[in-house]
Amino acid sequence: MSQVSTNPDIKLNDGVTIPQLGFGVFQVPPENTQEVVAEALDCGYRSIDTAAGYRNEEGVGAAIAASGLARDEVFVTTKLANPDQGYDSTLAAFDASMDKLGLDVLDLYLVHWPCPDRGEFINTWRAFQELQEAGRIRSIGVSNFLPHHFEQLFDATEVVPSVNQIELHPYLQQQELRDFHARHGIVTEAWSPIAQGDVLGDPAIVEIAERHGATPAQVILRWHLQLGNIVIPKSVTPSRMRENLGALEISLSEEDMAAFAKLDKGENGRRGFHPDRFNGYPEDFQNR
Template identity: 80%
Template sequence: MSTTSPAGPNPAIALNDDVTIPQLGFGVFQVPPEETERVVAEALRAGYRSIDTATRYGNEEGVGAAVAASGLAREEIFVTTKLANPDQGYETTLAAFDASMGRLGLDVLDLYLMHWPCPARGETVNTWRAFEELFRAGRIRSIGVSNFLPHHFEQLFDATEVVPSINQIELHPYFQQPELRVYHAERGIVTEAYSPIAQGDCLDDPVITGIADRLGATPAQVVLRWHLQLGTVVIPKSVTPARIAANLGALGITLSEDDMTAIEALDRGEDGRRGFHPDRFNGFPEDFATT
């Protein structure tokens, strides 16, 4: 699914199931439901062809409405959503998937992700078996996970058959997770980056701004280009039309080896993490209200 934007070709990344995903996609985390259709429509007009949402975001309907109104053929748009933590479990996953598809208005989903491993719930294997069933039935083209660490994968490998195609993880210059990326590569799992610009925190970094000034690019374009040259799939989010379009400019610049090395040196290890640790997050308090 290689696509072309005004800034240049958007490479297709091959997954371990022969499905391909555009390398630079668009995320809708924290996009208000009432704004989602407009924002996704803007992204599609700008040239994005991969949209990432989740049940937990509460905006699947807006994504589906924008896709339906886009005038683009369904096969031109790669849609990802994620299972909410309270829905983990075999039967509950199957029901939750049906509900997501109803909100999205789709017959087949391109990629379904288990949003968190949620170790305290103890439903990882049962949930993945439901994913496998949906995958084999042709209702999902590719299945993957999010926020998994090696020991979470090993639990799946010991009890199930299908290797996840993607692990969507927090990844940015301040939190680069090199060991986990190597683990993925050795097992044919694609790394996908969320919070790719550290929620904006790295955009004022002198290393990033210095490279941007030299290239005549924005700091966000530099960081997104770093992700692209690492080989990761990346899903920046914005609600501003100018920024939505500008982020695609990452496709039209190139970082030198020295640039890549300078950004690599910004890694702060675990101190750079902005989100939850996968071993200590089992859902928000309200997730447990009915469980």
């Protein structure tokens, strides 16, 4: 593999920078989270993505506290749990998350889902703005928003989200939504970047990986990086954590990128909930 750069930073629309390749803890059991995140930090990850709905913020905070790393060396993202949407409830939920994380200032706070039937994401966003203005959050963004959700935000508020974290992988490439982000200065962040493993055996991806002497996961993550996405793969296995960082040492050709583009299945490729049909009730709000 040809050596490329170390983990690059992405600059957000508010001037905050975030490592492009981070580490996600979705579905990491709370009792294992501290150990898993400690291993990720030891491997070299410096961006950790959690959520109130994952119920593992305490483990993330404990691992960071025990790491010996300076606070400004680790970028921390968490997300508001869907049942807590609303102005006052958002402020209270944020305090609860910060207590669990053991932090004074959060790097990035996301509205986890638009939950359109609830009709609260604009009030929620106003609370986010207040927290940012008070210096308690460096950057504020959203997750799983579609253009019409953004248009409602734009009509009602002044601050454009810095990030939209969406399901994005070779089978669900969301080109139209990514184009919308680009027009409005919103950075795309990919969750489920390898479709929960469903794309690893795709013959086209296997062929690209073999050509580069890499694994399928590495070339998929490299595809994300070359698109300009922030990407947050998850693994509880130290060897795979290190393997994923190997994506930084690969460079895909235009031919490779064109082969990836042909894999898009549109909505048929979606593995998670559609944002217009998910309202995040308590029994399922852990879902991505």
